[in-house]
Amino acid sequence: DGGITQSPKYLFRKEGQNVTLSCEQNLNHDAMYWYRQDPGQGLRLIYYSQIVNDFQKGDIAEGYSVSREKKESFPLTVTSAQKNPTAFYLCASSFGQINEKLFFGSGTQLSVL
Amino acid sequence: DQQVKQNSPSLSVQEGRISILNCDYTNSMFDYFLWYKKYPAEGPTFLISISSIKDKNEDGRFTVFLNKSAKHLSLHIVPSQPGDSAVYFCAASGGNNRLAFGKGNQVVVIP
Numbered sequence: 001d002g003g004i005t006q007s008p009k010y011l012f013r014k015e016g017q018n019v020t021l022s023c024e025q026n027l028n029h030d031a032m033y034w035y036r037q038d039p040g041q042g043l044r045l046i047y048y049s050q051i052v053n054d055f056q057k058g059d060i061a062e063g064y065s066v067s068r069e070k071k072e073s074f075p076l077t078v079t080s081a082q083k084n085p086t087a088f089y090l091c092a093s094s095f096g097q098i099n100e101k102l103f104f105g106s107g108t109q110l111s112v113l
Numbered sequence: 114d115q116q117v118k119q120n121s122p123s124l125s126v127q128e129g130r131i132s133i134l135n136c137d138y139t140n141s142m143f144d145y146f147l148w149y150k151k152y153p154a155e156g157p158t159f160l161i162s163i164s165s166i167k168d169k170n171e172d173g174r175f176t177v178f179l180n181k182s183a184k185h186l187s188l189h190i191v192p193s194q195p196g197d198s199a200v201y202f203c204a205a206s207g208g209n210n211r212l213a214f215g216k217g218n219q220v221v222v223i224p
Contacts, residue, residue, distance in 0.1 A: 099206060104158070
């Protein structure tokens with residue numbers, strides 16, 4: 001079955017620690033995205049990538065880093081510079097065409113210990 | 114500055130009745146609008162979309178209306194079913210593949 005897989009489902013971070021969230025898709029999509037959702041808030045774009053080896057900052061990129069070495073994979077690292085990392089993180093993908101819907105993964109809940 | 118706004122964060126409706134969700138946007142460059150449905154601890158799933166060249170799009174129980182002059186769209190669900198209880202997000206894009214999302218509306222359908 002085609003889809004987007006995010007792992008882990010739940011993740012805990014200690015102070016000063018970097019953690020990496022995994023996102024893999026087998027939909028043959030060119031574009032991938034990372035969004036953050038806070039309680040009572042909409043989804044805010046962290047980073048996006050429209051093609052392998054290229055990515056752009058979204059609206060709230062500070063404290064995060066990404067890589068896009070493979071078409072199928074777009075991992076997100078939450079660095080120690082992100083002072084308020086507790087949130088629900090959503091990965092999405094699309095073919096990258098204009099006016100196209102995004103397909104979302106099931107999300108990772110990150111909490112700080 | 115939020116470009117997509119969803120007021121009335123929660124809505125309760127009796128099963129079988131109509132649910133109406135509203136969304137306003139400020140960016141006149143937006144030309145494609147989507148509604149997503151989200152259950153707790155899951156990713157959003159696409160529900161319905163509309164292009165700015167249309168003013169209505171219908172898919173089964175779901176209809177989206179677009180009023181470009183008012184920069185307003187609405188989602189109608191009729192008849193509402195208990196499985197429709199979820200958070201609904203309005204989203205918009207202006208041709209750059211970056212979706213701007215509203216804060217969401219919680220819908221509770223009472224059996």
